[in-house]
Amino acid sequence: MAEGRFRVGYALLPKKRESFIQDSLVALAGSRGVDLVRIDAGRPLVDQGPFDCVLHKLYGEDWRRQLEEFTARNPNAVVLDSPDAIERLHNRISMLQVVSELRVESESESFGIPNQIVIYDKETLVDKHAWASLKFPVIAKPLVADGSAKSHKMSLVFNHDVLHKLKPPIVLQEFVNHGGVIFKVYVVGEYVKCVKRKSLPDVTEEKQGSLQGCLSFSQVSNLTTQEKNDDRYYRSMHLEDAEMPPQSFMTEIAKGLRRAMKLNLFNFDVIRDARNGHRYLVIDINYFPGYAKMPNYEPVLTDFFCDLAQKLGKNLAKCSGKEDCSEKSKF
Numbered sequence: 320m321a322e323g324r325f326r327v328g329y330a331l332l333p334k335k336r337e338s339f340i341q342d343s344l345v346a347l348a349g350s351r352g353v354d355l356v357r358i359d360a361g362r363p364l365v366d367q368g369p370f371d372c373v374l375h376k377l378y379g380e381d382w383r384r385q386l387e388e389f390t391a392r393n394p395n396a397v398v399l400d401s402p403d404a405i406e407r408l409h410n411r412i413s414m415l416q417v418v419s420e421l422r423v424e425s426e427s428e429s430f431g432i433p434n435q436i437v438i439y440d441k442e443t444l445v446d447k448h449a450w451a452s453l454k455f456p457v458i459a460k461p462l463v464a465d466g467s468a469k470s471h472k473m474s475l476v477f478n479h480d481v482l483h484k485l486k487p488p489i490v491l492q493e494f495v496n497h498g499g500v501i502f503k504v505y506v507v508g509e510y511v512k513c514v515k516r517k518s519l520p521d522v523t524e525e526k527q528g529s530l531q532g533c534l535s536f537s538q539v540s541n542l543t544t545q546e547k548n549d550d551r552y553y554r555s556m557h558l559e560d561a562e563m564p565p566q567s568f569m570t571e572i573a574k575g576l577r578r579a580m581k582l583n584l585f586n587f588d589v590i591r592d593a594r595n596g597h598r599y600l601v602i603d604i605n606y607f608p609g610y611a612k613m614p615n616y617e618p619v620l621t622d623f624f625c626d627l628a629q630k631l632g633k634n635l636a637k638c639s640g641k642e643d644c645s646e647k648s649k650f
């Protein structure tokens with residue numbers, strides 16, 4: 320292994336690779352002694368490398384076995400993050416369970432999750448005892464959150480008459496009015512950054528009465544600028560006017576989640592309850608999200624890799640000046 324260099328192998332799907340592995344990140348990391356090296360998912364992981372660290376967002380039994388074999392042969396290398404820890408985020412109930420168990424002291428702010436139930440079969444869906452505790456409207460979310468397009472398909476349901484149309488297993492979660500703004504809290508090891516995005520508009524009682532059945536949607540916070548420009552609602556919204564949540568409170572929640580989940584790379588979606596401006600609700604946690612959309616993602620990720628190298632006892636040889644000493648040929 321090259322002396323003084325920290326080799327990070329990455330195994331990512333093409334879409335993620337294209338957004339995350341930007342030349343600007345590769346160059347900056349390289350200038351600080353960190354080489355980002357693509358892992359070929361078509362070849363056994365143990366035949367590739369050497370790697371000090373494996374960064375991944377791939378799933379499946381075969382990949383899990385490959386990581387186990389890699390760790391057995393390279394006990395000093397780090398896998399970011401462990402498949403068992405990531406697995407918790409693939410189920411929308413276990414994902415938010417950790418939030419319910421978290422304790423963070425604050426005199427003025429509080430946090431939690433919206434009321435929700437899980438429904439595994441059609442019979443329970445039409446059994447009114449099952450959803451008697453829920454207040455409509457609710458959002459129906461697929462129980463599985465495995466990154467597939469299907470796992471992001473949701474419905475806003477205004478009354479119980481249309482519940483029979485839904486496909487279990489699903490989570491029925493109370494829709495909480497939040498002023499159409501969602502906060503995304505990005506975590507990279509100890510670094511925490513909160514940003515604002517546009518979300519679903521509030522549902523007023525008047526609107527609820529006039530709306531029939533349910534509305535389907537998918538990945539609202541990822542709508543393109545063009546889509547937002549075309550839409551009357553989004554045009555009328557002024558994201559810049561929304562007040563940010565207290566940074567220290569979000570940081571404490573992030574730290575607690577990181578410790579409890581044993582994850583380094585994730586983000587979580589938070590909304591502020593319109594009925595109580597001091598109450599925050601966590602509605603979603605995502606493994607290895609779109610970091611390229613986080614301000615300054617290159618230095619943040621590079622610092623994270625350098626800190627990791629240091630923790631692993633590796634002294635990095637920095638390049639001098641503007642010289643590019645990353646292993647470019649590997650990309």
Ligand SMILES: O=P(O)(O)O[C@@H]1[C@@H](OP(=O)(O)O)[C@H](OP(=O)(O)O)[C@H](O)[C@H](OP(=O)(O)O)[C@H]1OP(=O)(O)O
Pocket residue numbers: 334335338376464465466467471503538540541586588603605606607608609610612
């Ligand atoms: O593609 P991007 O950059 O929009 O990132 C997606 C995330 O967007 P965000 O960073 O929160 O704005 C996205 O988060 P949201 O759905 O917006 O909460 C997911 O993390 C998504 O991963 P997956 O499909 O759940 O495995 C992420 O998708 P992948 O890139 O992992 O496919």
Ligand SMILES: Nc1ncnc2c1ncn2[C@@H]1O[C@H](COP(=O)(O)OP(=O)(O)O)[C@@H](O)[C@H]1O
Pocket residue numbers: 433458460464470471472473492493494495496497501517518519537538539540588590602603
């Ligand atoms: N309980 C809720 N109350 C209000 N809006 C919600 C709620 N849950 C989700 N949303 C809206 O739906 C979007 C998608 O839901 P989310 O759980 O984040 O799924 P995904 O994993 O597809 O991002 C959120 O970004 C937010 O705009």
Ligand SMILES: [Mg+2]
Pocket residue numbers: 588603
């Ligand atoms: Mg989300």
Ligand SMILES: [Mg+2]
Pocket residue numbers: 464603604605
């Ligand atoms: Mg999600």
